[in-house]
Amino acid sequence: MTTVVELGISADRLGLARTFDRVSAFEFQIGGMIGGSPPLVWVNGGDRDTVRRALEADPSVDVIASVADDGGKATTDTGTTTDPNDRWLFRLEFGDGVKLFEQIVTENDGAILTARGREGRWMVKLLFHDRESVSACHDLLEQYEFGADVTRISGIDDLASAQTPLTETQYETICKAHELGYFDVPRGVTLKELAAELDISHQALSERLRRSHAALVSAELSDRSAPMEIDP
Structure with a gap:
């Protein structure tokens, strides 16, 4: 696509x-x-x-x-x-x-x-x-x-129906972090362990999570979901 x-x-x-x-x-x-x-x-x-x-x-x-x-x-x-x-x-x-x-x-x-x-x-x-x-x-x-x-990803075929401010990579990262308990209190997995699970560097994961959080907060505050306003 x-x-x-x-x-x-x-x-x-x-x-x-x-x-x-x-x-x-x-x-x-x-x-x-x-x-x-x-x-x-x-x-x-x-x-x-x-x-x-x-x-x-x-x-x-x-x-x-x-x-x-x-x-x-x-x-x-x-x-x-x-x-x-x-x-x-x-x-x-x-x-x-x-x-x-x-x-x-x-x-x-x-x-x-x-x-x-x-x-x-x-x-x-x-x-x-x-x-x-x-x-x-x-x-x-x-x-x-x-x-x-x-800042934006637009699929020609599905632009109007996009329902998430996250890229596919961000979405998969957030899902894996949630699955392994990274957002739990206390945490079920450390940032280092999560980075190893995703096979990326500690710094890359930290930046990806920070930008994903910013995208989700921005989407919630602005109440916009399409087109995708994102920050991976």
């Missing part, structure tokens, strides 16, 4: 962290990343020269070209014209973090539909042909410590 996955990853892991640090209002949007060629990236925040200098000084990216802009006009304290809605189009060559991420996605029969960023985080939308590919990709992202937070 075709599945769309939306996730967030820190710019420290994927790239542009230095630009976010230097330009507090910096945001970007990429329409798609196909074939490994340097993508066209819409950026905004501050004025064009400030953003360009920040990008050129960022070791995680190379500025191939400055292409176009589509913004309005206003006068700044320095006499230049700018507008909060100004956007500038750059062709950027990303570094090893993005290249490894692309490789993991494509080798699991996935595609990067869009990528955008603000406040030091990337929000990426991925397309997969089946849930098995999603699981395999997520496992590799954990293995390479991308720290990916899944």
Whole structure:
């Protein structure tokens, strides 16, 4: 079943962290990343020269070209014209973090539909042909410590009927933890023992449980169940 996955990853892991640090209002949007060629990236925040200098000084990216802009006009304290809605189009060559991420996605029969960023985080939308590919990709992202937070999973066929904010992996983890008494008082199994049972690291299990709890609490407080608002 075709599945769309939306996730967030820190710019420290994927790239542009230095630009976010230097330009507090910096945001970007990429329409798609196909074939490994340097993508066209819409950026905004501050004025064009400030953003360009920040990008050129960022070791995680190379500025191939400055292409176009589509913004309005206003006068700044320095006499230049700018507008909060100004956007500038750059062709950027990303570094090893993005290249490894692309490789993991494509080798699991996935595609990067869009990528955008603000406040030091990337929000990426991925397309997969089946849930098995999603699981395999997520496992590799954990293995390479991308720290990916899944925010939504949409199945084309069952989006309207989704009844849980958890991913399949999260659901299986919570079920196993409950089965072995991890949530009992006193606990029937330790975190270390549960990690061994699931054949994952202590840290990976701790993070998975924490994000699962956050997803369940968020779903309960917001009273939303479809589409799946999740954080694995």
